[in-house]
Amino acid sequence: MTRRAVLAGRWLMPALAGLLCAALPSLATAQGINLPAGARQLAERATALGSYAVPLGPASDDGVPARQVEGQILRRSWRISGDATVLQVLAPLRAQLIENGFELLYQCPARSCGGFDFRFDIEVIPAPDMTVDIGNYSFVSAEHPDGRIVSLLVSRSGNATFVQVIEVTPEGVSPPIITDGSSPVDGSSDAALATALPLIGAAELITGLRRNGRAVLADLEFETGAVTLGAKPYDSLAALAEFLIQNPDFDVLLVGHTDTVGSLEQNIAISERRADAVRRRLLADSAVDPGRVSVAGAGFMAPLTTNLTPEGREANRRVEAVLIRR
Template identity: 30%
Template sequence: MKTKSFLIVAMLIALISGNLFAEKETDIVPTYPGSSCYHDDKIGYEEFFVGVGQTSDGKAEIRKVEGYIRHRFCYVPSGRSQLEIIKNYEEAVLKNGGSVFSTLNKKECVKAFMKKGHPKHYQTKYEYMQLPSYAGKYFSGIIPTDTVDYYVCVVTAKVDGKVVYSLVTIETKPMDKGMISLENLDAGLVTKGHIAIYDIYFETGKSEIKGESYDALKTIAEYLNTHTDKQYLVVGHTDNVGDFEANIKLSNVRANAVVDRLIVNHSVNKEQLKSYGVGPAAPVSSNSTDEGKAKNRRVEIVEQ
């Protein structure tokens, strides 16, 4: 099993190093070594629903993503189990710097997701009808890079005594900075534990929040109010222009202002939030250019 896992990891590294997004093809994740694939559909740019978790009542949580989709059905080599397939892809994603969204083992949950998540891909061929009926295990993860994010979804089943699996890969462009939504809030916090917000605007050198920040604050509050079991830091960041201590103070009062606005105007529980300012101490780009400075001036939401 270790040898097979190593092969998948090595193949992933080789494939990810290429510029695949420009080719409109999602061959980013290889099939399990020795697999015999009987269906390979390069669907193109479509929406897809990725299972990212399981609720307390056993239902699948799903996230809609858009990108270039490739969908394969394969038989596994004799003697390989459903669990082994899932574990190998899980290990491969993690070793390539990715994150695991979900590993579902409850059959009813997997079946419900398969029918809800991407039903149109089960309507054209009889093979597609088999997997939802026999689905046993489900895995999903993401491998983020600077230019492309790679979603990986694997579903296993046992049909007529043989283990089969569906491998879906989706190439998506990474989240655009300055375009906050519930989807990219969730994606950033799930995969990285933090997300930079670029559309909260302040008066120059002050902590007063401008009116055009309303939509971003409303979206953040909506997300927080649906994740009340978690706590978050609101962290202020500046560029390196001016005095260091003054920037630390400014970033701190701006973070405080965001927290106050979320609590007072958007009914976020104050126990969920803490504010902190780090000034220019944690840049995400060089301050040598105006573009870099703009990237460094931000508010970040950090899951604790």
């Protein structure tokens, strides 16, 4: 049996099942917001100074009305297992915002927001770190008198509820204090890992690798049936290469996934060829040792979302990086 086959058999199913994950926090604390016990943080991305279009109304033919705000931007998402509805999760968060002096700018459930158009015209953390059911989500944006902006996006998908929080803190205002009890994948301290793993390139990819031991290479593009990458550079591959160079104790398994167009056998072959195309690009553009990068194909056996819509099929066509301790 080849080394690639051994690695695929040993690591593919744990990757698909999501078993490579960090310790779960009992309470995730955001600025003025206490998330429900058991909320597991999936992503965190900070921008020292940036611009955010805060939604102010429903989607229309002209898009979603928004106001550009500037400051330190913090984007985070959580997954809450259980039977809680969107409103059961959102209502306490919204109440805490109001209690902390925030004034609501806009709020809406999916249909009132504009459904599909609203979802795809606002900023959303890429799947799988934020999953949005087009027909089952709610949104809230709010502003504090000191200029702080917070937006909440809550959606129910499968057997879990997903929460996205985007905070904008103007210059001169104290930044939010974040307490997160999750542990990095290698068990080292957060302080040490912050030094070893700066958020370079695709910061959400590094966050996913740190917290879960795996991450979607979200900026790669594959059309149905296609197995090659375009010529443009990809931030996710640069970030993955830097991670591997800085962390010689880890190898990586690239796992290809497809939509459901075609047979399972065809899709497994396509997904493995896609993963191999990503491997070749990663090695061509970096100094990573080829022996540290393996590939596998899962076909359509592990979808992120529905395959009944074009948008769902596009999200399911992906390649994930799964860390393997050497």
